[in-house]
Amino acid sequence: MIRVGVNGYGTIGKRVADAIRAQPDMKLTGVAKTRPNYEAEAAVRKGYPLYAAIPERSDQFTDAGIDLAGEVEDLIIASDVIVDATPSGVGEANCELYETYDTPAILQGGESADAVDTSFVARANYDKAEGADIVRVVSCNTTGLSRLLAPLQEEYGVEKARVTLIRRGGDPGQVDRGPINDILPDPVTVPSHHGPDVKTIYPDVDIDTVGVKVPATLMHLHSVNVTLASQPTVAEVRQLLSDESRLFLVPEVAGIDGTGKLKEFAMDTGRPRGDLWENCIWDESIAVEGNDLYLFQSIHQEADVVPENIDAIRALTGRETQEDSMAITDDRLGVGLESLFDGPRRRVVPHSADD
């Protein structure tokens, strides 16, 4: 068993903690949190040993009636690997602590690529993480782009990718974020950081990305153009992408027209927190014009890096091959939605407007 601690129990940390608990070869040693808020209460209810991420604030937990298992250093000592899901910039600062205890750590995409031994996307460069001290799971958008580019690069060759990222303004709980009723170039300068970030995974891929921010909270949407080195048919591209476990081709028959229904669908299937771990690619949007491939994909910013964090834990410790790790992760989480639409099934009958 790999003993894993999670430092930072917010949007990503709490999801990764649940995912660790679901793995057959991992044990969650505990989670560290800065404040005794509703998420801390939930961790206690789940029976996760709770550690004070900032020792000076231990009293706040005691005052709130929450028993602590210790301080963050105790968690590090008790763990073979730490997943650091603290806010951007804090992870990098924490590395000194992890090094002190010689505990390898996995940082999130908000940290600098220069601060780590390797950036990581399971489908793309799993083997590079073995033996590393510090691995960075790239951001949700970079993960989504790399997962998509992997099969395209292998099968057809990528001459150039050009992507417009239409980004949600903030997560549903981030009430101080915007915009309201606006469409903002963000950043206004080209390229956005996503293209260079993809190059930490695929150094040789030619990719330009631009970003826009809009008044939505549920998911990002990528308008993707990839100029390929060959000219596949739409059917061939569909088959290629469909074979990837972490790419979900949203079928026309599902009647899903946007990110709202995608999330609703995820909740209807019983997904924890309505999480979508897969890139959601609109099947109808896949088009090929000469060498130019076009498609839309939606990325759930809170969820798609969760399986990547799990794989990074195994990759770092060298316990499983890429293929085996991804298969175990996918199986234990329940990654893969296309099978719900395979084979004979009842025709989708829309509810009437009255119900």
Next chain:
Amino acid sequence: MIRVGVNGYGTIGKRVADAIRAQPDMKLTGVAKTRPNYEAEAAVRKGYPLYAAIPERSDQFTDAGIDLAGEVEDLIIASDVIVDATPSGVGEANCELYETYDTPAILQGGESADAVDTSFVARANYDKAEGADIVRVVSCNTTGLSRLLAPLQEEYGVEKARVTLIRRGGDPGQVDRGPINDILPDPVTVPSHHGPDVKTIYPDVDIDTVGVKVPATLMHLHSVNVTLASQPTVAEVRQLLSDESRLFLVPEVAGIDGTGKLKEFAMDTGRPRGDLWENCIWDESIAVEGNDLYLFQSIHQEADVVPENIDAIRALTGRETQEDSMAITDDRLGVGLESLFDGPRRRVVPHSADD
């Protein structure tokens, strides 16, 4: 004087009527409207002769205390040219009426390109409209794309244009439109109609467009990529675009970060209804990577076709050259915002958060 009637007095019609009134060589014969709503009241207050667009509804106007100058056929008889700004599809149906009275007409972008003699963008194909019976001023987005492509095509050659249109869900008054908190591929299939529509202006330009709809009402935003036949510098592209009267390069010093501040700026300058007749191109966004040009531009869906309608009136009647007509239109409307930022001026001091 060209006697011009406006059939349809909604978002576009009321703006075109005001613009006609401002021209030295045109006389507004009147406006036709279907219902006696707030816009009809405003037309009466401005002294515009009001005609019943649907004769059977004349009583509604009388009941509302509004005196009519007649019915729409009277307006057509009194006019040398009709600008038809009725809802999509109605314009095409009206053509029979215009033909009955041998009155040339200008339709809007919601009508089919097949229904007209020529589609029109003043900067691109002014001369094609001379002597036509029916001219179509293309939609706001197609107008914006054509204006941008014109100088790029002439100066550098366009190998291929790829554009993601991030579209406002509806105009500010369209309360039954969406989405709320969503990012919708719209249409989900590629291409959107905009690319083919640009080809009604530039048949030989290779352009792929895709559309997305978001919860915003103020303006559209285009994420533009143009692969050029040559490699200009960013400075050269800026100069080229800056020389175009209907392209406004939003300078960094203006501190305008999105469509909200753009509209606020337009209102601060005293623009009627806060209208932005120009493509608003974010100066900082202009980037050149090899042969690939990137930029963001915002398009005010209610306003950018207004000067085009005015030029179409002159083009159709053959009264002025392209250059002269555009110069008169721009001068009388006050098109051109960059000059506000030229030369010595006081440094922009942001207001404090308290005021």
